[in-house]
Amino acid sequence: MGDLLTGPADAAAGLAVRGADTVDRSAPASVREALVARDVPARLAAKDPTLWGPEAAAEAKVRLGWVDTHRRSRELLPQLAELAEELADLDHVVLAGMGGSSLAPEVIARTLGRPLTVLDTTDPGQIRAALADRLERTVVVVSSKSGSTVETDSHRRAYWYAFLDTGMTEAEAARHFVVVTDPGSPLEATAAEMGVVTIVADPEVGGRYSALTAFGLVPTALAGVAVTDLLDDADALSGSLGRDRDNPGLALGVALGAAATTGRDMVALVSDGTGVDGLGDWAEQLLAESTGKAGVGILPVVLEAPGAPGATGPGVLTVSYGGALAPGVSPGAGTADVAVNGPLGAQFLTWEYATAIAAVVLGVDPFDQPNVTESKEHTARILATGPAVETPSFTEGAIEVYAPAGAPGDLTGVLGWLLDRLAADGYLAVTAYLDRLGDAAVAGLRPVLARATRRPVTFGWGPRHLHSTGQYHKGGPPAGSYLQVTGAVTDDLPVPGRPYTFGELQAAQAAGDRQSLVGRGRPVLRLHLTERAAGIAQLLDAAGRTRT
Structure with a gap:
């Protein structure tokens, strides 16, 4: 991290991006120079809808209002x-x-x-x-x-x-x-x-x-x-958006684009501990849904802390984020390749601009989400016709296991089976259709499985992730394996004026998500907790004993 801390920064309005030039130099040709030669920074600041090609122009024309x-x-x-x-x-x-x-x-x-x-x-x-x-x-x-x-x-x-x-x-x-x-x-x-x-x-x-x-x-x-x-923070930063240098949004976009086109298309997002809480979850949606389509994309991996499993590794660019620091103070986020530090309003505008820049580099439309409606359509159909009858492959303790034919017949074995199917450039996505507050402990699966597989592992709450990484799962590179966790509902709640309950809606959303993934030939393992607290404890224990 020495070069990152001591090297030049693109800075404006109290926000600095460090490390981008180092990432750009790792590419065969400078991404920044190529973008500047096309006048991309100034064109984006001027809301030019043609930056992403003729097919994207009509949508971009009515979606660039975020610039100002x-x-x-x-x-x-x-x-x-x-x-x-x-x-x-x-x-x-x-x-x-x-x-x-x-x-x-x-x-x-x-x-x-x-x-x-x-x-x-x-x-x-x-x-x-x-x-x-x-x-x-x-x-x-x-x-x-x-x-x-x-x-x-x-x-x-x-x-x-x-x-x-x-x-x-x-x-x-x-x-x-x-x-x-x-x-x-x-x-x-x-x-x-x-x-x-x-x-x-x-x-x-x-x-x-x-x-x-x-x-x-x-x-x-x-x-x-x-x-x-x-x-005020965003307004102060906005004057930098058309510049070729001292443009934090351009620097971050260059780093993301250069990395993604040279084999590092998975971005580990980690807080540097300086006061921006939860930005990774927001940036995850922005990056995944904007770039994950047409078989390409940037996969964000939100980490619990610097040094958490998955922070580094083949194919991973590590980006830290944080709040404003005193002049001359550098952020400390372990082994980050790129550091983004500054006020929250400026952070929002910087990441939005950077994502649009990265989409230019990848050649995708950052404003559409062509695969998001697919799971919604599956959900609506399941609610209308009723769920398909499913029989578990086996039950172990408080967990019903629904696995493809040929998978092992024990919990630890079937988890290992799923991890073994990860490609060398693949990732594992854990999605939990549970209570984000009451069942929060299940999020501990992410670091445990990342440690076991030494590959990027993401975690998302369902159905929240359908509006975020769900687009990447369906439209991005076909390199994912998926672990879906659902849970028994003991006290359901009707949706007033609708012929279904919240529990039925949740189950239909999970089933619709599975249909979309299985239909693409992706490996999917579903674990259903018949008793949530006991099942989570059992699952974490089994995951901790899994080795690949």
Whole structure:
């Protein structure tokens, strides 16, 4: 890491990117020089929709608003201040949203130390817990760009009837909602019928680029964040976006693109410990969904700490991130190849710009998600026709194992079987359709399995990951193996106005995800926990005894 710490940095507005030139020099020809020769930095800053080819131009033309949305978002500030004052007695803020509608607000709230309950699940246990928490003091921010997200619509329905069940009138219940959506969406019409406050988001910004739009600002402003500071940080950085040097977004994009096109297409994301909490989860969606298509892409691997298993290795570029440091102080993130350090608002704009640059290098459209709807269609079909009858291959303790024919008949053996099928350039994705809070211990599988296989291992909560890495799983390089963990539901919860429960929706989403992967010939192993706590403990124990 010596060259990284002592070498030159691309810096602007208090944010610095170190190590990018070293990565660029490892490529056969300079990626930065090639981009500059095409005037790409200035063209991107000017929102040129032709950068990603003629087929992407029409979509890009209406999706480049993120370049300067931080300026238009200032128009929201008086309304947000007035709304926060009007709802000051509702001090429990719940965000019902998925993917880009929830990940950035969660980072903002965690980093700046403000309480925000993020509901991005269909697990009935987690939803029941949220509904039982300070209901009469709750304001629910319902966020959906399309206005048709099934999870968010289900959350809205559950809270609406929960408020009415307390004895509130419809007018009183309406005061407990704020809707954020695109103009003209189905949710805007529903909000009008409900009589709730609606804040219209920037329609020329896609969900995963929406951190500095109403999607990022409304819930966090209600939670007490000084959102003006985020916009100020981004505005200060924006002057660098057209430059060939001292352009942090270009430097990071060059590093990502140069690495991905020279055999390092897996990016380990690790906090450097300087105060940006959870940015990796947001960057994971941004990178995976923007680049993982047409058989190529960048796979983000979010790490628990510097030095965690998977931080280094063949095919891996390690990128650290953190908050602003004193002048002359370098971040310490172990063996990072690239370090990104600076204020949170500037971080958002830097990563968005860098992702768009990396997509230019890879030759993909960063604004579409061609494979995301596939699992949704499978889910809808399963809900309509009922789930297929499945018989476990075997049961061991509190775990039912659903494995392909020919797999071993014991838990440790079948885990080893899955890991053995990893290609030399492959990865393992663990997806858990469980309670992100109550079943949090299952996330410990990621480092345990990464240590066992010495290959990149990702972890995602379902259905949250369907709005993030799910695009990469289906559209990226066909190099993945998949471990899906589901769990028994002991206390289900109906979705009001729908012919299914949250537990049935969750099970259908997991089954739809499996169908998409199996249909592509990917190795998939499903483990179903018949008793969640016992099953997680048993699974972690078996994973720790697995060797490849």
